[in-house]
Amino acid sequence: MSEFGKVYLVGAGPGDPGLITVRGRALLECADVVIYDALIPPELPRRAARAERIFVGKQADRHSLPQEDIHRILIEQARRHACVVRLKGGDPFVFGRGGEEAAALAAAGVPFEVVPGVTAGVAGPAYAGIPVTQRGLASSVTFLSAHGASGDAAPLEDVAHTMLEGTQVVYMGVAGLPRVVEALIRAGRAPDTPAAVIEWATFARQRTIAGTLETLCAQCRRAGIETPALVVVGPAAALHERLRWFEKRPLHGLRVAVTHAEQHAGALEARLRDLGADVFAFPAIRIEAVDAPPEVDLAAYDWVLLMSVNAVDMLFHLLARSGRDARALAGARLCVAGTPSVLEAVRGRYLEPDAVPAHFGADAVVAALEAAGGPLSGKRVLLPRADVARSALPAALRARGAAVEDLVGWRKAPAETSRDAVEALLAFAPEVVVFTNAAAVGCFASLLDAAQLARLRGGAVFASLGPVTTAAAREQGLEIQIEPPRPDTAHLIEAVCAWRVRG
Numbered sequence: 178m179s180e181f182g183k184v185y186l187v188g189a190g191p192g193d194p195g196l197i198t199v200r201g202r203a204l205l206e207c208a209d210v211v212i213y214d215a216l217i218p219p220e221l222p223r224r225a226a227r228a229e230r231i232f233v234g235k236q237a238d239r240h241s242l243p244q245e246d247i248h249r250i251l252i253e254q255a256r257r258h259a260c261v262v263r264l265k266g267g268d269p270f271v272f273g274r275g276g277e278e279a280a281a282l283a284a285a286g287v288p289f290e291v292v293p294g295v296t297a298g299v300a301g302p303a304y305a306g307i308p309v310t311q312r313g314l315a316s317s318v319t320f321l322s323a324h325g326a327s328g329d330a331a332p333l334e335d336v337a338h339t340m341l342e343g344t345q346v347v348y349m350g351v352a353g354l355p356r357v358v359e360a361l362i363r364a365g366r367a368p369d370t371p372a373a374v375i376e377w378a379t380f381a382r383q384r385t386i387a388g389t390l391e392t393l394c395a396q397c398r399r400a401g402i403e404t405p406a407l408v409v410v411g412p413a414a415a416l417h418e419r420l421r422w423f424e425k426r427p428l429h430g431l432r433v434a435v436t437h438a439e440q441h442a443g444a445l446e447a448r449l450r451d452l453g454a455d456v457f458a459f460p461a462i463r464i465e466a467v468d469a470p471p472e473v474d475l476a477a478y479d480w481v482l483l484m485s486v487n488a489v490d491m492l493f494h495l496l497a498r499s500g501r502d503a504r505a506l507a508g509a510r511l512c513v514a515g516t517p518s519v520l521e522a523v524r525g526r527y528l529e530p531d532a533v534p535a536h537f538g539a540d541a542v543v544a545a546l547e548a549a550g551g552p553l554s555g556k557r558v559l560l561p562r563a564d565v566a567r568s569a570l571p572a573a574l575r576a577r578g579a580a581v582e583d584l585v586g587w588r589k590a591p592a593e594t595s596r597d598a599v600e601a602l603l604a605f606a607p608e609v610v611v612f613t614n615a616a617a618v619g620c621f622a623s624l625l626d627a628a629q630l631a632r633l634r635g636g637a638v639f640a641s642l643g644p645v646t647t648a649a650a651r652e653q654g655l656e657i658q659i660e661p662p663r664p665d666t667a668h669l670i671e672a673v674c675a676w677r678v679r680g
């Protein structure tokens with residue numbers, strides 16, 4: 178048996194975390210250690226739940242590790258672990274020095290595999306609506322680096338004359354863009370050749386600047402384009418105007434912070450991302466089970482009201498704890514809050530509600546219960562809830578003669594959010610901060626001091642899911658500028674889109 182584990186040189190793709198390969202992701206999930214660079218989508222190392230993570234990239238205050246040190250770390254880690262994932266941006270063998278790492282591993286007798294990735298030079302143009310080859314327009318594509326081993330542009334001058342009819346994609350070219358343009362023109366490219374620069378390609382903050390070789394430098398200077406960026410040169414670059422799709426999404430590049438419970442990052446964030454937003458998930462609260470929730474005899478109830486995903490989770494937790502299952506609910510009618518996530522949680526347990534009120538308001542719930550099960554007088558109603566319930570519902574039910582029993586099963590506590598998370602939030606500089614529940618507002622406000630809140634307020638508007646959350650925000654002195662006409666995520670997202678269109 179080898180004294181070494183195996184090193185996987187895995188391409189992470191260019192930035193969009195969805196662009197890693199299926200094999201790359203599977204390896205991440207079972208890695209013992211992940212060694213990664215800057216520019217790796219931050220979501221990916223986090224997927225390696227059980228792995229030690231070693232960052233070897235460039236940081237603001239220091240250079241990246243010398244390549245030899247990275248080789249040494251790879252070999253050391255392979256001696257210790259069975260599955261070492263070396264995660265590299267784009268494709269490991271395209272301008273990524275992955276070849277050198279493979280050679281060092283081979284020389285040391287360490288077994289390795291290479292998992293290709295989507296290189297920025299292919300993905301960036303795709304996300305900018307630039308087909309790198311196009312019938313009649315470009316029948317070849319050349320990938321060039323503007324950096325030689327010594328960091329100068331000499332190698333570019335050597336190869337710039339190749340494939341002048343096709344598309345040329347230049348990596349590492351924007352820092353020295355004038356020299357890159359000059360080299361291409363000297364090699365024979367016409368100054369009016371269409372050209373584009375794609376900054377932070379496939380990330381939510383992607384920007385594309387399109388023009389011609391001779392206009393590009395001034396355009397990029399004006400826009401403040403910085404690295405990482407790709408230069409794309411050739412007739413196909415002109416297709417950007419017609420085929421751009423990524424940057425056209427309704428929330429493209431909008432920086433949105435979403436406060437949520439640690440346990441429930443999810444649907445809202447995913448939907449915002451689909452629409453193009455740059456989402457920062459800020460866990461403000463934690464849902465904790467209360468120490469000893471009481472036993473309940475479900476057979477005794479006419480109605481069980483499930484008004485949140487937590488209520489569904491808790492009820493089943495209690496059932497499981499006493500060795501029961503969904504059959505214990507057979508005698509009761511179920512009323513389920515009409516938000517998609519609660520309905521989904523209930524249907525996910527193969528239960529179909531008897532009543533689905535149109536909204537959370539006490540009147541709507543009472544009406545739905547009566548419509549489905551007749552007068553409430555004398556009915557026994559179970560309401561699983563958190564320790565602080567703000568709802569007027571129990572009182573409204575009692576006014577109708579129902580016997581309501583609260584089942585207090587969980588509490589909302591501030592998340593164990595470190596100062597780092599608050600600082601990261603401020604550095605992210607959100608344009609919109611979304612609150613999805615009242616408890617999160619309170620916890621959020623308690624995590625930031627006055628100066629931090631003021632900084633946040635300077636650049637961001639606050640959005641809330643609905644009136645209850647808005648009232649809680651107001652109590653904390655946070656003015657809500659975006660609130661949907663109905664308290665659900667679909668309407669909230671529409672409201673954010675509408676706010677953006679209004680500019």
Ligand code: SAH
Pocket residue numbers: 191192216265266267268269270271272273295296297298301347348349350375376377378379380404405406407
């Ligand atoms: N192995 C990587 C390339 C590493 S070289 C790959 O296959 O994509 C680093 C250069 O790649 C950057 O200077 C930039 O020119 C380009 N690059 C990488 N990721 C990028 C991104 N998301 N957007 C624009 N350019 C990117």
